Amino acid sequence: MKFDFIPDNVSKHDNVYDVLKERGFIEQSTDEEKVRELLQNEKVKFYIGFDPTADCLHVGHFMQVIIMMYMQKFGHTPVVLLGGGTGMVGDPSGRTDMRQIMTVETIEHNCNQFKKLFDRFLDFDEEWEYVGNEGVFVPGHENKKPEPGKAIAVNNARWLRPLNYIDFLREIGSLFNVNTMLRAECFKQRMEREGGLTMFELNYMLMQSYDFMVMARDFDVKIQFGGNDQWSNIIGGVDLTRKKVGKEVFGMTFSLLTNSEGNKMGKTAKGALWLNPEKTSPYEFFQYWRNVADADVNKCLRMLTFLPMEEVERLSSLEGAEINKAKEILAYEVTKLVHGEEEARKALDGARAAFAGGGDMANIPTVKMDRSRFEGEGVGIVTLIKELGLVPSNSEGFRTIEQGGLTVGGQKVTDKKMNVTIDMFEDGKLLIQKGKKKFQMIQI
Numbered sequence: 001m002k003f004d005f006i007p008d009n010v011s012k013h014d015n016v017y018d019v020l021k022e023r024g025f026i027e028q029s030t031d032e033e034k035v036r037e038l039l040q041n042e043k044v045k046f047y048i049g050f051d052p053t054a055d056c057l058h059v060g061h062f063m064q065v066i067i068m069m070y071m072q073k074f075g076h077t078p079v080v081l082l083g084g085g086t087g088m089v090g091d092p093s094g095r096t097d098m099r100q101i102m103t104v105e106t107i108e109h110n111c112n113q114f115k116k117l118f119d120r121f122l123d124f125d126e127e128w129e130y131v132g133n134e135g136v137f138v139p140g141h142e143n144k145k146p147e148p149g150k151a152i153a154v155n156n157a158r159w160l161r162p163l164n165y166i167d168f169l170r171e172i173g174s175l176f177n178v179n180t181m182l183r184a185e186c187f188k189q190r191m192e193r194e195g196g197l198t199m200f201e202l203n204y205m206l207m208q209s210y211d212f213m214v215m216a217r218d219f220d221v222k223i224q225f226g227g228n229d230q231w232s233n234i235i236g237g238v239d240l241t242r243k244k245v246g247k248e249v250f251g252m253t254f255s256l257l258t259n260s261e262g263n264k265m266g267k268t269a270k271g272a273l274w275l276n277p278e279k280t281s282p283y284e285f286f287q288y289w290r291n292v293a294d295a296d297v298n299k300c301l302r303m304l305t306f307l308p309m310e311e312v313e314r315l316s317s318l319e320g321a322e323i324n325k326a327k328e329i330l331a332y333e334v335t336k337l338v339h340g341e342e343e344a345r346k347a348l349d350g351a352r353a354a355f356a357g358g359g360d361m362a363n364i365p366t367v368k369m370d371r372s373r374f375e376g377e378g379v380g381i382v383t384l385i386k387e388l389g390l391v392p393s394n395s396e397g398f399r400t401i402e403q404g405g406l407t408v409g410g411q412k413v414t415d416k417k418m419n420v421t422i423d424m425f426e427d428g429k430l431l432i433q434k435g436k437k438k439f440q441m442i443q444i
């Protein structure tokens with residue numbers, strides 16, 4: 001089956017709440033007992049919102065995707081909410097600056113790209129759609145019940161963009177206390193910095209709360225999930241839904257993917273770790289997980305793979321050089337999930353070739369360059385490694401050489417003014433290595 005990512009032996013529990021708890025995802029619930037009971041006794045619609053701030057998902061989003069995959073495995077209906085409306089404002093939660101304002105065309109393009117990525121991991125009922133909604137007072141509806149066990153996707157532009165601002169303020173804004181909002185954790189960073197929080201952004205909490213109310217009212221969504229930074233927004237939605245439509249709904253937040261030092265994982269020298277192979281190659285993706293700190297192996301295996309917990313505990317208890325076996329399995333499993341088995345195997349072979357002299361060198365990241373560049377005097381080594389993205393600046397390149405961290409064709413570079421010339425290539429290829437973990441093959 002196309003979407004059979006999660007093996008049946010992933011857990012001994014039969015309630016997805018207990019599975020998510022066991023894997024270490026759950027941080028807070030609006031009512032733990034009721035949420036656990038609901039997920040045990042009913043098959044519910046739940047939603048996670050994704051604002052289209054880029055045209056691709058990164059690994060921070062992938063945690064939420066994995067949670068939706070677990071929920072679908074246990075028979076619940078994931079509602080992927082694409083933020084075509086909220087994306088026009090941008091969530092200020094946890095940010096120190098205002099998000100760049102995007103055009104409607106960019107937002108719609110990004111929403112479409114997001115949906116294509118979700119299609120790889122979730123099984124959707126493509127015939128389901130949300131119909132209608134012309135303002136605060138006019139409910140929309142679903143055209144049909146979703147097929148059991150299938151996900152649905154909806155864009156909040158459908159009900160947010162047509163809103164009349166005065167109607168919205170009267171009906172929704174009147175139910176929010178500004179003092180309470182300003183105490184919310186999600187606004188604190190902005191309030192304490194120069195420039196503060198704009199009225200534009202303050203409305204974001206109302207919009208996200210309204211999303212929950214609309215979906216609870218119009219097609220019976222019962223739970224909202226989100227990262228821990230979304231707690232205040234989720235509470236707002238739970239309260240608004242109770243006040244406006246008299247329905248009891250619930251919220252649950254999950255740990256953000258952070259390392260043992262408390263920093264968000266998925267940041268690389270080149271920026272975010274993307275799920276799109278054009279933005280982050282499968283080899284780079286593999287290498288990121290292969291190189292996580294020893295202390296982060298358990299968390300990554302628990303949250304980013306579907307290995308049974310006994311295997312997670314066994315692998316993360318390995319010590320010394322043995323822990324590298326666990327990291328290799330982690331990297332392989334996550335890369336297989338995101339990029340497929342063939343790309344994961346290539347990345348594994350490339351890493352083994354680069355690190356241990358085994359495997360297939362053909363799978364090391366390779367860039368083609370014009371032969372003529374290396375003829376005559378050739379290319380300065382620092383210029384070259386900067387161009388290849390191995391260092392961010394010339395000064396970092398010089399420092400790497402001074403510290404003995406650069407090899408070209410297996411030879412350590414000691415001369416900062418060395419030129420790379422045609423005679424250094426073997427069969428038209430030259431391997432450049434920075435430190436122990438970064439490799440690049442040049443082919444001419």
